[in-house]
Amino acid sequence: MKNNRRSESCGTAAECAAGKGAAENKTMEYMKISETEEHLLERLHSPDDLKALSPEQCTALCAEIRSLLIETVSKTGGHLASNLGSVELTVAMHRVFDSPEDKFVWDVGHQCYTHKILTGRLERFSTLRQENGISGFPKPNESEHDSFISGHSSTAISVACGIAEGMRLHGDKEHFAVAVVGDGAMTGGLSYEGLNNAGKSRNNLIVILNDNEMSISKNVGALARYLSSMRSSEGYVRTKKAVERRLNRTAVIGPSVAKVIKNSKSVVRDVLLQSATIFEDFGFVYLGPVDGHNLVELEEVLLAAKEYHRPVFIHVHTVKGKGYAPAEAKPSEYHGISKFDIETGNPEVSAADSYSEMFGKELVQLAKHDPRICAVTAAMGGGTGLHHFAREFPNRYYDVGIAEQHAVTFSAALASMGELPVFAVYSSFLQRAYDQLMHDVAIGGMHVVLGIDRAGVVGEDGETHHGLYDVSFLCTVPNTVIYAPACYEEMRLCLRRALYRDKGLACIRYPRGSEKVSFDKTALNTEYTHVSGRKTDTLYISYGRVYDHLYRASRRMAEEGVFCDLLKLTRIFPLAEGVVEIAMSYAHVVFLEEAYYYGGISQLLGDLLLERGFRGTYRRVAPKAYLPQASTDSQMETMGLSEHAIYQDMQQEAKHGKA
Known part of the structure; x- marks a missing residue:
C-alpha cells in the first residue's frame, strides 16, 4: 500500500x-x-x-x-x-x-x-x-x-x-x-x-x-x-447526486424520495460497486x-x-x-524535497551522498554473499536507502507500509527462522514499536538489526521528527547493543559487527545528511577511541556526528595553548570495558550528547562514575526540551553541540581552570 x-x-x-x-x-x-x-x-x-x-x-x-x-x-x-x-x-x-x-x-x-x-x-x-x-x-x-x-x-x-x-x-x-x-x-x-x-x-x-x-x-x-x-x-457519487438533484426538482414527492435514497444503502451504489x-x-x-x-x-x-x-x-x-x-x-x-529550481524541477542539492545511501549500498554488498540477509522498511524504502536492496534482491525486500509495529514483529519472526533481518527506520518512527522491541524481539532473544536513520535533530521538520529519544528507550530493552558511528567507514564496520558478532537486538544509529569529518580515521573501530595528547585533567566525551564538532573545537583551543583529551564512543551501549576507567582518571569530565538528556548515555556514565566513587566534576550537555523547526546548524547551536558552542564551552572551562 x-x-x-x-x-x-x-x-x-x-x-x-x-x-x-x-x-x-x-x-x-x-x-x-x-x-x-x-x-x-x-x-x-x-x-x-x-x-x-x-x-x-x-x-x-x-x-x-x-x-x-x-x-x-x-x-x-x-x-x-x-x-x-x-x-x-x-x-x-x-x-x-x-x-x-x-x-x-x-x-x-x-x-x-x-x-x-x-x-x-x-x-x-x-x-x-x-x-x-x-x-x-x-x-x-x-x-x-x-x-x-x-x-x-x-x-x-x-x-x-x-x-x-x-x-x-x-x-x-x-x-x-x-x-x-x-x-x-x-x-x-x-x-x-x-x-x-x-x-x-x-x-x-x-x-x-x-x-x-x-x-x-x-x-x-x-x-x-x-x-x-x-x-x-x-462515477458513483456523481450519478447519485445527479439523481438526487433531478428528484429534488420533481414536485411534491421529490425531496422525500431523495431523502429515502440518501438514508438507505443506495441502489445506484449497489449496482455500481x-x-x-x-x-x-x-x-x-x-x-x-x-x-x-x-x-x-x-x-x-x-x-x-x-x-x-x-x-x-x-x-x-x-x-x-x-x-x-x-x-x-x-x-x-x-513528496519531501529540498530547495529546487522551478523551471527544471532539479533540486539544489543531491542526497546521493548521505548516511542513508551508504547504509543501503553496504547492505547490498553484504547480501550478495549472504542469502540470509533480508531488508525491511515501513514505507520509507527510498528515504532509508533500501531502494538499492529492492532492485538487487526483490525476493528479500519487504515494504510493510506505515506499520512499524508489524515491521519489528515480522523481523523477529524472520529471525526465528534463521534469517538476518535488517529493519531500516527513522528514529522518530521507531518510537511506535517499543512494545514489539521489548516483547517480540528481546524476550525471545531474536537477532534483529535496526538501521536507525535520522538519529539526532533533523532540521526544518521540527519537533515531531527529531530522532532524539531512541537512545533513552532502547537502553531499557534487555540484550540490546547500540552503535553510533561518526563516519561512513565506521558505519560499515558497525553493520558487519551487528550482523555477525552481536546477538539479540543490534542497533546502528546515524544522522540525516552526509558525512562531514575532519578527525583522524586511521584507527577506526567499533568500541571507542581515546585521544590523549599533552597532560591535562579534562576529558570531553561524545559520539556520532557531534564528535567531529568536538574535535574541531579542541583543535582551535589547542592553537591557543589550551588542551583537553577526547573520548569518542562508537559502541555507546553497553559501554565498552575501559570507558569508565578512562573517565575516572580525569578531574573534569564533560559529556556531549545529541540525544535526550534524560535516559541517555551521558546519564548512564554518570551513574557508573557515581557508583565507583568518582570525586571529580562531571557535566552533561544534551537537549532537555522539544526543538522547533530551524536549520540543523541552528539546532546544534541551541543544544550547545555545534563547533562554535563547544569552543565557547571549552573557553569557559579554561577560564575556571578546568582545562
Whole structure:
C-alpha cells in the first residue's frame, strides 16, 4: 500500500526532467498562466471570505495557491506533491465548514499548507519551516484553526473521534470533526483502531480519504488493491447526486424520495460497486469515490455528509503533484524535497551522498554473499536507502507500509527462522514499536538489526521528527547493543559487527545528511577511541556526528595553548570495558550528547562514575526540551553541540581552570 507519510523534507527530486523537454514546457506554461491570475488571496482575510467567491473565482484561487506553493517550497524545501494534490479539497472544506468551530485534523500534517494559507498565515507563508517561522505541520499554538498537532501517520481518525466525542459532551450538535487521511496512512493499524471505535458512535464525524495512489513508497498490501478496485467506480457519487438533484426538482414527492435514497444503502451504489464497502462494515456511511479536483463535486459531497449527523467516510481521488509537471511525473521524489529550481524541477542539492545511501549500498554488498540477509522498511524504502536492496534482491525486500509495529514483529519472526533481518527506520518512527522491541524481539532473544536513520535533530521538520529519544528507550530493552558511528567507514564496520558478532537486538544509529569529518580515521573501530595528547585533567566525551564538532573545537583551543583529551564512543551501549576507567582518571569530565538528556548515555556514565566513587566534576550537555523547526546548524547551536558552542564551552572551562 502506499504510504502517504511523512516527513522526509530533504528528499531527492533528482532528474525529474527525464523526458525533460515536455516537462519543462508544461512547467513554463503553468508559470505563464499563474502570472495572469487575479490576486484573490490578498482579498481573503479569513476562511469565511471564501464563501463569497464564485465557482470561477475558486478555480482561479486554486491556481494562485498552487503558484504560491511551488514558489515557496522551491525556496524553503518541504512537502510539495501532497499539498499540490489537496488544494481543491482544502478550499472546498473551508467553503462548506466553519473553522475553527468545525475542527480539521490532518493526518501526518504534511498536506496542510493550503489550510495554513487560508487561515490567516498568508503573509508569513514565506517563513514556512524556517526558524521563528510557521511550521510545516499543524500546531495549535500557531493558530486556532490547527486543532491538533500532527507529524506522524495514521493518527487523525483517532484524534477526530475524540474531538467529536468532546463536542458531544459539550452539547455541540452543530459542528463537525473532519479528519483528512492519506491512503498511505490506511496501512497503519491505528487507523483501523480509530475506525472501529468511531463507527460505533453517532457523532458528527467525517473522515476524508485523500486517495492519490502514490506517495513516498509504492503502495503495498491488500488495501491498496481494494482501493484500486473502488476507484474504478468513481462515477458513483456523481450519478447519485445527479439523481438526487433531478428528484429534488420533481414536485411534491421529490425531496422525500431523495431523502429515502440518501438514508438507505443506495441502489445506484449497489449496482455500481456490487457490494458493501469495508468502511460501511465499520459503521460509516460511505460516499465516493469523488474527483478531488472538481470543486462542485467536492462541495456537494461534503454538504451531503453534513446532513447525516453520524460518521461518514468520503473517498476522494486526487493527483499527487497536481499542476506542476515534474511533481506529477515523479510524485515520490517531490513528496519531501529540498530547495529546487522551478523551471527544471532539479533540486539544489543531491542526497546521493548521505548516511542513508551508504547504509543501503553496504547492505547490498553484504547480501550478495549472504542469502540470509533480508531488508525491511515501513514505507520509507527510498528515504532509508533500501531502494538499492529492492532492485538487487526483490525476493528479500519487504515494504510493510506505515506499520512499524508489524515491521519489528515480522523481523523477529524472520529471525526465528534463521534469517538476518535488517529493519531500516527513522528514529522518530521507531518510537511506535517499543512494545514489539521489548516483547517480540528481546524476550525471545531474536537477532534483529535496526538501521536507525535520522538519529539526532533533523532540521526544518521540527519537533515531531527529531530522532532524539531512541537512545533513552532502547537502553531499557534487555540484550540490546547500540552503535553510533561518526563516519561512513565506521558505519560499515558497525553493520558487519551487528550482523555477525552481536546477538539479540543490534542497533546502528546515524544522522540525516552526509558525512562531514575532519578527525583522524586511521584507527577506526567499533568500541571507542581515546585521544590523549599533552597532560591535562579534562576529558570531553561524545559520539556520532557531534564528535567531529568536538574535535574541531579542541583543535582551535589547542592553537591557543589550551588542551583537553577526547573520548569518542562508537559502541555507546553497553559501554565498552575501559570507558569508565578512562573517565575516572580525569578531574573534569564533560559529556556531549545529541540525544535526550534524560535516559541517555551521558546519564548512564554518570551513574557508573557515581557508583565507583568518582570525586571529580562531571557535566552533561544534551537537549532537555522539544526543538522547533530551524536549520540543523541552528539546532546544534541551541543544544550547545555545534563547533562554535563547544569552543565557547571549552573557553569557559579554561577560564575556571578546568582545562
